[in-house]
Amino acid sequence: MVNTQSSKWTDYVVFGLSVFLIFCLLFESFLELPVLVAWIGRWHPLLLHFPIVLLLIAIFLSLTGRNVPPNLLLVGVLSALLTAISGFFLGKEAGTRGDLLFWHKWLGSALALLAVLWYWAKSTGWHNPVFAKGIPLAITGLVFFTGHYGGMVTHGEDFLTLPTGKAPMEIPENPLVYAHIVQPILEQNCVQCHNPNKQKGGLLMTGLPGLRKGGEKGNTLIPGQPEASEMIRRLHLPVEDEEHMPPEGERPLQDNEIRILERWIALGASDTLRMDHLEPSEPLAKLIQDLMVPDPMQNWETLPKVVDSTLLRLSSDYLTLTRMANATNALKVNVYMPPKYDAQMVLDLIPIQKNIVELDLSGLPIGQKEMAFTANCPNLEWLEVDRTPISDVEMDTLGHLEKVRFLKVFETRIGDASLTLFRDWKDLKRLYIWDTQVSPQVLEEFKLERPEVLIENGINNEVRSFFIASDSIPKN
């Protein structure tokens, strides 16, 4: 009879804990937790695993028509109650709560109490076929949803969203420093723990008001004083330091991200500051510019794969073929004048044409064949054909090389027709065109039409005459 006695005793515990849980839920706003009780709340993340496993095993046995060992169910129910109560304490500690915590609390409590109901029904032998299936199914649903909400509280709302290939954030032309630059950095690194649902240290980082209000000490952000701002201080601590943010195990902020936050705070942490308000010498301007320039490596990700043995095979003493950087399929080609030049050495590169982003043919006796080859390099960004015999005719073969940013054509015979051609190269940024047959008028027109293109038309006359006027070096 030891068995019945002990089961009676445990029933009282289950009953008592249930009452306590209901009491907590009803009188939540009147409760003030002693420190020790709050500490018990910290055990919630450990305890919660037991009810999930134990109850799911019990449910599985029950639904497959097997016998549910009474002790298994008892321990499951007890752990569910303890988890709910400790979770309640932990939630109390969090201060302000959001929707996620609200749902987690009520679903979790419902789960514990429903488990108690099931335990009671089983132990009293009360049997109703609908309930016998319904309760376990309801508990399963509750386990899933409670767990999901709890997970979102801990790991952030988008923890389970499918990775979307991390689309690079679009920064508009003249970005607002706070909205387009600073807040996205915070979103990526801080908001996971400092949001309405999980306001660690009492700090809310989802918006400027929360940052200004600060955490427990209120000194998170002091406009104009990055050194005095707690968030900057913590970013700079060694990673091993307890107070370093983000905490151990999370990706630390990159140097440029920290500098952006610093400079933004130094400039007053305003949300109306725009890129064009910044002095050119202000480091923040440069930092933001860097963010806005797309990483070339990213552009090259879509290039077809090329293996090293191909590069070795196509290289020769006079043709250097290398990757732009490790782990990219973008290629750079430098051709040097061999004792006997033959266009074939360039044409041999046809199989890897799509991979060529930089092509240096300067100083070679190139002609129509090489230009036709070049025209078929769709990803070309950098082209050097200076000091070659090409003229407008060969240039015309190129047609539209849309991606070319950098073009060297100085010391060639190209003329106005070529310049008209370059007008449509929409990515063109630099043009080295001195010592060609381009007429000054057409060049002026080009400058008006494409003011963003930096044109190098030889050394400025005033400077040149300064250098040439006096030969100051005394002869020995």
Place this chain on the structure above:
Amino acid sequence: MGHHHGPKEKPSLKVNRRHFFSQLSVGIGSLALGSLLIPDLFKGPSKEVAAKALGVPHFAPKAKRIIYLFQAGAPSQLETFDHKPTLRKRMGEDLPESIRNGQRLTGMTANQNKFPLMPPKVGFQQHGQSGTWISDFFPYTAKIADEITVIRSMHTEAINHDPAITFFQTGSQISGRPCMGSWLSYGLGSENKNLPSFVVLTSRGKGNSQGLYAKLWSSGFLDSKHQGVLLRSGKDPVLYLNDPEGLSRSDKRHLLDHVSSLNKMHHVETGDDEIESRIAQYEMAYRMQMSVPDVMDISKEPESIIKLYGEDCQVPGTYAANALQARRLAENGVRFIQLYHQGWDQHGNLPNEMAGQAKDVDQASAALVLDLKQRGMLEDTLVVWGGEFGRGNYCQGKFDPNNYGRDHHPRAFSIWMAGGGIKPGLNYGQTDEFGYNVVENPVHINDFHATLMHSMGLDHENLIYKYQGRRFRLTDVAGHVVKDILA
């Protein structure tokens, strides 16, 4: 009696001790793993893979090559780029101990009982949109003020030439480590297989000079093919490169082919990698017989270019000639072109000597930047101008504002850089009003190296060579990239 040789061993078993130990660790690993997974792995450590990972930048680089205009002997920052009016106001006053702050001095002035502050004899003006202060010794450099970034906050630890220049070249004051140029050659490989990737050109001014030694372009413990090649002025730019009279190029080719096949046999026997290096160097020398005379021949340069660099660039062995040569080498894909101009060690007679030294280098240095710019090469060529340390702000020797000297000074000095992903027209770093200590944005030599490597697409913390059980980097265990000066 001579030795009696036993029956000839099978060549494949002839593995020398060095080869054996270097392969041992990998060998054991691949034995276990390789025999299980990939039978081919057993054939040897994946040497080829390692070789490929080298020779390619770590990330997309801004600069593809560097021209380093080294002013050997250490030009004074106070007569070049660091304008300090306080020195004139307090001329003759003793350098305050609060400023010197225990700085050790060289034996040349350590025994002076006074350290009277000495202002520069030369005037200073602001130039360009950037308002860069440049002394009147450098009228041509003043014209490129908006193309260059002046760093006034360089500092080093060494106080004597040899350790200081060795530090600049190798990242260590003690000889034996590979030079910057060798590290870059090791990390990035060659852009043009017909020329060495690291070339050195020297010239000498009339000022007080310090020696230059081959260790300043040594590859240290890196493969000897990465060492700098000194191109001399005159008939034989590279000694012993030309064939003896009567030997035709095809005879030379036959000779090389036979030597090479013998060397390859020897390599199979011993597995010593230096043999492969040697074969490669013979081939390189053979191609250089054609490429070097071609690149050194400035006869095709137009008059406008000659005048830009100054007429002296036609005189072989001058700084101006070397500067023009540097451009030609850069055009031909040499990665690291190191110029040295000796004669900047002004312990006395500073105003006169520096005027002469500045005349040697001013026009050609500025012309080089302008020439590179018009050729679009400033986009991907980094130019550096500077010495191994700075000079003291107090007078060395007899106090005479018209004829004074300055002793070595490690705590602050100025250099400039241009192109290759460096912001143009920037003034970076500041010294105190005495020009003695850095008060803003200090740049240590390790930082300088880290920044140069970054421009070339290399992460200075990830270009590592293991030698005698220790891992070495150019920046050893220090160095931060100076991001503020990057464009």
